[in-house]
Amino acid sequence: MTHVKTDPDAGEITATYDAVIVGAGFAGMYMLHKLRGLGFSARVYDAAGGVGGTWYWNRYPGARCDVKSVDYSFSFDPELEQEWEWSEKYATQPEILRYANHVADRYELWPDMQFDTRIESSRWDGSRWIVTTDQGDVISAQHVVMAVGTLSTPKLPEVPGIDTFTGAKYQTSKWPHEGVGFTGQRVAVIGTGSSAIQSIPIIAAQAAHTTVFQRTPNFSMPAGNRPLDGSEKEIKSRYRDYRQAAKESFFGVPIAGDTVSAFTVSEEERNRTFQAGWDDGNLVGLIGAYDDILYDKGANDFAADFIRNKIRETVEDPDVAETLCPFNHPVGTKRPCLDTNYYATFNRPNVDLVDLRKTPITEITRTGVRTTAGDIDVDAIVFATGFDAMTGSLVAVDVEGVGGATLREAWTDGPQTYLGVAIAGFPNFYAVTGPQSPSVLSNMMVSIEQHVDWIADAMTYLRDHGLTTIEATPEAQEAWVAHSNELAEETLYPLANSWYMGANVPGKPRVFLPYIGGCGVYRDRCNEVAANDYDGFKLA
Numbered sequence: 001m002t003h004v005k006t007d008p009d010a011g012e013i014t015a016t017y018d019a020v021i022v023g024a025g026f027a028g029m030y031m032l033h034k035l036r037g038l039g040f041s042a043r044v045y046d047a048a049g050g051v052g053g054t055w056y057w058n059r060y061p062g063a064r065c066d067v068k069s070v071d072y073s074f075s076f077d078p079e080l081e082q083e084w085e086w087s088e089k090y091a092t093q094p095e096i097l098r099y100a101n102h103v104a105d106r107y108e109l110w111p112d113m114q115f116d117t118r119i120e121s122s123r124w125d126g127s128r129w130i131v132t133t134d135q136g137d138v139i140s141a142q143h144v145v146m147a148v149g150t151l152s153t154p155k156l157p158e159v160p161g162i163d164t165f166t167g168a169k170y171q172t173s174k175w176p177h178e179g180v181g182f183t184g185q186r187v188a189v190i191g192t193g194s195s196a197i198q199s200i201p202i203i204a205a206q207a208a209h210t211t212v213f214q215r216t217p218n219f220s221m222p223a224g225n226r227p228l229d230g231s232e233k234e235i236k237s238r239y240r241d242y243r244q245a246a247k248e249s250f251f252g253v254p255i256a257g258d259t260v261s262a263f264t265v266s267e268e269e270r271n272r273t274f275q276a277g278w279d280d281g282n283l284v285g286l287i288g289a290y291d292d293i294l295y296d297k298g299a300n301d302f303a304a305d306f307i308r309n310k311i312r313e314t315v316e317d318p319d320v321a322e323t324l325c326p327f328n329h330p331v332g333t334k335r336p337c338l339d340t341n342y343y344a345t346f347n348r349p350n351v352d353l354v355d356l357r358k359t360p361i362t363e364i365t366r367t368g369v370r371t372t373a374g375d376i377d378v379d380a381i382v383f384a385t386g387f388d389a390m391t392g393s394l395v396a397v398d399v400e401g402v403g404g405a406t407l408r409e410a411w412t413d414g415p416q417t418y419l420g421v422a423i424a425g426f427p428n429f430y431a432v433t434g435p436q437s438p439s440v441l442s443n444m445m446v447s448i449e450q451h452v453d454w455i456a457d458a459m460t461y462l463r464d465h466g467l468t469t470i471e472a473t474p475e476a477q478e479a480w481v482a483h484s485n486e487l488a489e490e491t492l493y494p495l496a497n498s499w500y501m502g503a504n505v506p507g508k509p510r511v512f513l514p515y516i517g518g519c520g521v522y523r524d525r526c527n528e529v530a531a532n533d534y535d536g537f538k539l540a
């Protein structure tokens, strides 16, 4: 650590590292481990009180991953993957958080991580980044790695009066660490995305009465969660091949998607295939069943009808069932959900569904939720209203690149990246699973490891070649953004008002945020760029 005053604006430099890593989730932890192993100095900063990122904050009842535990885990160390035992097909939030802490313990990451510390700004001084924190740190770093997560800037609904409510207010994404008891209470849940769909059945089983406020019904499938048996543990005996298949796959999970059109088979066969996907309880069982489900509205309708019929079979009140049936977006174009008893929860006598398309919320009052149909008084409100996804946490930091240009301004019309990891005008600055990378369309662990490895390789390349900076060229960036947008335009994704499109945040430019080319193809492209001496980058 040095104490040299080099930046008159930020103050005295309190520490100097090769890399500042922002975020102590899985991306930040692996980045730290990787860089230390390569002989780089690095420090992780996180506003949270511990490791885990998403899994530190999202402690709502029912929170668990919806990618299988054996897939949703690190692959970089065969010993780690052999020694860790997952107890369920889809691990719960507490178990995933234990895993994150185990990783921090096992690789002795703690001394190089600083918690309860928010990164406020990062300014390029011409040769290094000057990074400041809300704890008074002023750090000089050659590289900044933004491992800030993709769904980490929570948002509340744009309705007046939230502060006036005198009952208890909770956000799924900032859930109290000590837990919440709803016994005997009247509870409102606003939102019907993944967080709500996981938590509603558990809240409803506990509360005296639960009212669900739904603006857009979602497609959800049963998770089929269960304790892990021998068949899942068997994967460990062939983990290397299994991991390789995941890396080469489209979604980062080694599930063989079909390569034929949904129109080439009979209705009976299609429904058998959909039923098998439904029974298997995985996110891509239906949308990956045929190669045109995400590309052709007619093919998509087959899958959508299949799910709508399941909802109608499950929900006893036909009006409630119809309200729960999504019609305004193709299946898969808003993030699909996996649930445990979600639709059946609406058969409970103590659960009501309010259709906000018919009777919108006008305000939150002192005593509850007011819609155009009247007041619903409650003791507690759960806001499951989502995030400023993919870009929110990147632009939350005041980032100033070459010539004082800010990231916020550079992205006024939507994010611009090269390969989703680098940004023209921001040298030595990396976004792990950033916009225009597969990111949220993939198993995040696979995408995190790939980005971390790629960034570490780039830093090593610079060091080995006596270079100090790597910066995406505007031309390469423009071409990548155009390519990413073109691929998205071929799909049905732009038809939905989803957070994938930035549509859930008023004023956010409407662009498709992740890269839809698939994990394997994307990995090959990144490797090719590196193999060609970082084609599309300016090295100095």
Ligand code: N01
Pocket (backbone or CB within 6 Å): 064, 065, 066, 067, 151, 156, 157, 158, 159, 172, 190, 191, 192, 193, 194, 195, 196, 198, 213, 214, 215, 216, 335, 356, 361, 384, 385, 386, 387, 440, 499, 504
């Ligand atoms: O958030 P969301 P989430 N009035 O944005 C509604 C991941 N995740 O926290 O659709 C009324 O999906 C909004 O309505 P609409 C996963 O990638 C994974 O649930 O905008 N309602 C929507 O129903 C997921 O996609 C797991 O019309 C309002 C809901 O709030 C992502 O995180 C678990 C409203 C927000 O849903 C985000 O999920 C949980 C308003 N003013 C999350 N504003 C796993 O299982 C918003 N809504 C791994």
